[in-house]
Structures are given as C-alpha cells and as structure tokens.
Amino acid sequence: MSRxxxxxxxxxxxxRQAWDLATGLSHSTNSEAHVGSWPQLAGAAAHxxxxxxxxxxDRHQHWRLNEALAGLAAxxxxxxxxxxxxxxxxxxxxxxxxWSGEHSPGEAMADRDAHAAQSKILSVVETAARAxxxxxxxxxxxxxxxxxxxxxQVRDSCHDGAVVPPGQxxxxxxxxxxxxxxxxxxAGAVQRWxxxxxxxxxxxxxxxxxRMAAGDAALLSVSSAVVAAAxxxxxxxxxxxxxxxxxxxxxxxxxxxxxxLAWPRYVQGGxxxxxxxxxxxxxxxxxxxxxxxDGRWATPEQIALRAEVDETLATLRRGAAAVERIGVRYxxxxxxTALGEGFTIPARRLEKGPQGLDVAASxxxxxxxxxxxxxxxxxxxxxxxxxxxVAIPSRDARVAFDATARxxxxxxxxxxxxxxxxxKQNERAATxxxxxxxxxxxxxxxx
Amino acid sequence: MTPGEQIARALxxxxxxxxxxxxxxxxxxxxxxxxxxxxxxxxxxxxxxxLGQDAEPSASTGDLQAGGVQELLAQAGAVLDAIAPEDRPxxxxxxxxxxxxxxxxxxxxxx
Numbered sequence: 001m002s003r004x005x006x007x008x009x010x011x012x013x014x015x016r017q018a019w020d021l022a023t024g025l026s027h028s029t030n031s032e033a034h035v036g037s038w039p040q041l042a043g044a045a046a047h048x049x050x051x052x053x054x055x056x057x058d059r060h061q062h063w064r065l066n067e068a069l070a071g072l073a074a075x076x077x078x079x080x081x082x083x084x085x086x087x088x089x090x091x092x093x094x095x096x097x098x099w100s101g102e103h104s105p106g107e108a109m110a111d112r113d114a115h116a117a118q119s120k121i122l123s124v125v126e127t128a129a130r131a132x133x134x135x136x137x138x139x140x141x142x143x144x145x146x147x148x149x150x151x152x153q154v155r156d157s158c159h160d161g162a163v164v165p166p167g168q169x170x171x172x173x174x175x176x177x178x179x180x181x182x183x184x185x186x187a188g189a190v191q192r193w194x195x196x197x198x199x200x201x202x203x204x205x206x207x208x209x210x211r212m213a214a215g216d217a218a219l220l221s222v223s224s225a226v227v228a229a230a231x232x233x234x235x236x237x238x239x240x241x242x243x244x245x246x247x248x249x250x251x252x253x254x255x256x257x258x259x260x261l262a263w264p265r266y267v268q269g270g271x272x273x274x275x276x277x278x279x280x281x282x283x284x285x286x287x288x289x290x291x292x293x294d295g296r297w298a299t300p301e302q303i304a305l306r307a308e309v310d311e312t313l314a315t316l317r318r319g320a321a322a323v324e325r326i327g328v329r330y331x332x333x334x335x336x337t338a339l340g341e342g343f344t345i346p347a348r349r350l351e352k353g354p355q356g357l358d359v360a361a362s363x364x365x366x367x368x369x370x371x372x373x374x375x376x377x378x379x380x381x382x383x384x385x386x387x388x389x390v391a392i393p394s395r396d397a398r399v400a401f402d403a404t405a406r407x408x409x410x411x412x413x414x415x416x417x418x419x420x421x422x423x424k425q426n427e428r429a430a431t432x433x434x435x436x437x438x439x440x441x442x443x444x445x446x447x
Numbered sequence: 448m449t450p451g452e453q454i455a456r457a458l459x460x461x462x463x464x465x466x467x468x469x470x471x472x473x474x475x476x477x478x479x480x481x482x483x484x485x486x487x488x489x490x491x492x493x494x495x496x497x498l499g500q501d502a503e504p505s506a507s508t509g510d511l512q513a514g515g516v517q518e519l520l521a522q523a524g525a526v527l528d529a530i531a532p533e534d535r536p537x538x539x540x541x542x543x544x545x546x547x548x549x550x551x552x553x554x555x556x557x558x
Contacts, residue, residue, distance in 0.1 A: 134548020295556025
C-alpha cells in the first residue's frame with residue numbers, strides 16, 4: 001500500500017532538484033525557460049513559507065523576500081519551463097498544501113523544526129535564484145532588468161534568512177540594502193557598498209571581509225579606469241586628463257589585487273555578513289552592466305549608449321573617494337587586527353621556537369585546531385605591511401580622477417593640459433559661445 | 448574523506464582558482480579574470496557557511512600549480528558532487544550553484 005510523502009521527504013526531493021539544477025547549469029542553455037518557470041516557483045515558495053507555523057515576528061522579517069516573490073509571481077509563465085525549476089515548484093507547492101492542512105500547526109511543528117524547514121526552503125530558493133542569475137549572466141546582461149532585480153532580492157533575502165539567526169535579522173541591513181526593483185542606479189550601488197564596507201572593516205576585521213572589500217575596490221577602480229578612458233576618447237574630458245586618471249585608477253586596482261593576493265592562504269578570522277555579500281554582488285552587477293560586453297570591456301561607444309558618460313564619471317568619482325576612504329580604513333583595521341592577534345591560523349602553522357611548540361599549542365595542533373595568529377609571527381607582519389600598500393595609490397587615483405571634473409583652463413596642479421586639448425577647449429567655447437567659467441561643474445576659483 | 452573534509456578540499460580548489468585568476472588578471476586585457484576572482488570569493492564564503500567553521504584551504508598546497516581556473520573549478524565541482532545527497536548540508540546547495548555560475552560565466556566569456 002502506498003503512503004503519502006512526508007514533508008521531510010518532499011524537502012529532500014526539493015533539495016535534490018536544486019542540486020541537479022546547479023550541476024546541470026552548463027547544459028541548461030535556455031535562459032527563457034528559466035525565466036518562464038519563476039512565476040510558478042515564486043508562488044509556490046511563498047505558499048510554502050506562508051504555511052510554516054512561524055511567529056508573526058519571524059514572518060515579518062521576510063517582508064523583502066515576500067515582496068520580491070510577489071513581483072516574480074506576477075510575471076507571465078513561459079511556454080517553456082526549466083524541468084528542475086518546474087519540479088521544485090510542484091514540491092514547494094505540495095509542502096505548502098501539506099502544512100496548510102494542519103489543524104494546529106503550532107502544535108504539529110515545534111519552533112525549532114519550523115525554523116529548520118524554513119532554512120531548507122530558503123536554501124532551495126536561493127539556489128534556484130543563483131542558478132537562474134548565472135544562466136542569465138552567461139548570455140546577454142542587458143535584458144529582464146526588473147526580473148533580475150527581483151531575483152537578486154530573492155537571492156539576498158534567502159541568504160540573509162538562512163544564515164542569520166532569527167531575532168538578529170533586519171535592522172541595519174534593511175536600511176542600507178533595502179533596494180527596490182526600481183532602484184537600478186550605479187550611484188545607489190556605490191553608496192550602499194561604501195556604507196556597508198566601511199562598517200565591515202571595523203577592527204577586528206574578518207580576513208574574508210577584508211579580502212572581499214579589496215576585491216570590490218579593485219573592480220571599482222579598474223572599471224572606473226575603463227570609463228575614464230572612454231570619456232577621453234569621447235571628448236567628454238580632455239584626453240590627457242582622462243589618460244592620467246585611467247592610469248592612476250588602474251594602478252589603484254592593481255594595488256588592491258596585490259593586497260588581496262598577499263593574504264596567506266591559511267589565515268582566517270571571522271565571517272562575511274550577508275549584507276556585505278549583497279552589496280558586493282550589486283556593485284559587481286552594476287559595473288558589469290556598464291562596462292562589460294561579451295566578456296570584454298565595452299567600447300566607449302557602447303558605454304555612451306548605456307549611460308550619460310558625464311553623470312557616470314561623477315558617480316565613479318564618488319566611488320573613487322569611497323575607495324580612498326576604504327583604503328585608509330582597510331589599512332588601519334587590518335593592521336590593528338593583526339597586531340591585536342585577531343586572525344587565526346591552524347596551530348600546526350605556528351612558528352616553532354628552539355624548543356618547538358609549547359605543550360598546549362602542540363595539543364591543539366594535534367587536534368587540527370586553530371589558534372590566534374601571534375603578532376610576532378612573520379605572517380602577521382606580512383599582513384600588516386601589505387595592508388599599507390593600498391591607501392596611497394587609492395588617494396592618487398582619486399586625485400587624478402577628480403581632475404576630470406575640473407574646467408580645463410583651471411587644471412589640477414597634477415595635470416597639465418596639452419596644447420592640443422587647450423586648443424580643443426577654446427574651439428568648443430567659441431562654437432558654443434559659452435565661456436567655460438559658466439559651465440555647471442565649476443572648479444576652484446582663481447581669485 | 449568526510450563531507451567536511453570534502454568541502455574543505457573544494458574550498459582549497461576554489462581558493463586556488465581565485466588566486467590563479469588574480470595572479471593572471473594583470474595580463475588579461477579582457478578584464479574577465481578580475482570579475483571571476485571576485486565571484487570566487489563569494490563561492491568561498493558560501494562554502495565556509497556550508498562547513499560551519501573555519502577551514503584550512505591550504506590542504507591543497509599544490510593546487511596553484513595544478514591547472515588553470517577552469518580545471519580547478521571543475522575539480523571543485525567534482526569533489527562536491529561526490530558527497531552523498533544525504534550528507535550534504537542544506538547550505539551547500541547555494542554554494543554549489545554559485546560555483547556552477549562562476550564556471551559558466553568563465554567559460555562563456557573566455558570561449
């Protein structure tokens with residue numbers, strides 16, 4: 001005699017579908033089938049989560065997820081569906097029906113079990129969101145903008161909900177990263193990234209958080225260099241000023257990459273917050289939308305078609321100022337943490353004295369345990385020294401990039417306009433009849 | 448190997464791939480390696496979440512010389528796929544998906 005599947009079995013099946021979806025991603029070539037599957041999946045996920053016997057407080061903490069799922073559920077189901085996503089929809093829908101059918105759900109499922117089930121559902125839905133976003137990214141990045149935004153919100157909310165204990169969710173992250181699907185601006189992404197990253201770099205800083213900040217700063221600097229070069233080619237700013245800015249920004253990007261590489265592989269310490277991951281992903285996506293085309297840097301003309309170059313330069317100049325501030329914070333926090341023995345290493349990596357490791361350390365090493373990285377350890381000194389290499393190139397990049405905002409006849413002391421650029425500026429003023437002093441982005445007065 | 452050791456092994460491979468990508472990024476005129484390296488930091492974070500503790504990725508010291516980004520990521524995927532379904536922590540699912548998307552993006556843009 002057959003019996004009905006239990007909720008646990010349905011959850012297991014949904015997890016296996018999610019795994020198969022991830023592992024088969026490279027063979028699943030139809031992005032539209034992914035997109036067309038989400039209305040049903042989002043509705044089923046909302047149904048399952050809604051049916052869980054959670055407290056009103058826990059339920060309220062899902063408002064961002066609910067909002068995004070509702071946005072996705074409102075889409076038109078596609079004629080073609082991705083098989084695993086479709087099966088996951090059926091399973092989540094069945095789970096919702098099963099839990100809704102309980103007469104006294106609070107008695108049938110303890111709080112702890114409800115949270116465990118919720119965590120599994122969130123992991124499944126997050127996996128589906130990551131897979132679909134990956135599928136979309138592998139194709140053209142320039143479509144389904146609102147859909148993508150909802151999906152990113154699902155990914156980030158699920159991640160937040162699955163890894164942060166109930167009661168600790170919400171708060172700062174809601175203020176900082178509560179992006180709406182309409183908020184698509186690079187400026188917003190830069191602002192949120194700066195705010196969260198500065199916070200994440202409070203000493204004692206986590207090694208992973210520091211490396212993530214370094215990776216983001218490198219991407220922002222190098223992408224800014226590409227836009228600066230484009231602005232020079234498009235005559236938005238004098239070519240020599242753009243070139244100087246581009247070179248300095250690329251140098252800052254390289255410095256951040258080197259700083260990231262300088263971390264020893266086995267030094268750990270702390271984790272990364274979901275909000276830092278979210279703003280990093282948002283920044284990366286915004287930069288890719290602006291500067292990438294088919295796995296290469298976009299041409300100046302392509303960038304100009306996607307955004308107002310002048311306004312984008314202003315946004316990226318604020319980004320360079322953010323990178324500069326983060327460079328200073330990075331240096332101070334990483335050095336403070338290293339000297340304060342806030343990083344950890346495997347005990348077996350401790351430097352041995354003439355008598356070898358002491359007894360306690362030997363025991364920990366034998367167990368494969370971790371210990372604080374002593375400030376006297378050569379790696380601590382190396383980490384502290386490497387952290388000091390980003391602030392100056394970041395400052396130089398910001399200064400050189402700021403020069404792209406100045407009127408050409410009042411060049412920044414670091415920049416000297418070439419005769420050709422000066423002639424071009426004079427010709428432009430004569431053609432427009434507009435004296436450069438009256439342009440809107442005024443530089444410092446000579447008086 | 449226990450599932451925890453397998454995840455730590457995959458973490459080591461992804462970490463090695465990230466370092467190879469960063470190391471080679473200076474010579475990469477397309478800029479793709481830099482974006483890939485950054486995405487691989489996310490994969491590592493998700494793997495650590497799945498593991499639930501600090502892991503020593505240097506268990507795979509030879510990985511930096513072992514191959515290119517693509518090979519290292521494919522190996523990491525194979526290591527994770529070898530974990531029995533009933534032994535997979537729930538949080539391994541998003542990590543596996545992010546690893547797959549990183550590999551997919553790398554392949555799509557370097558083809």
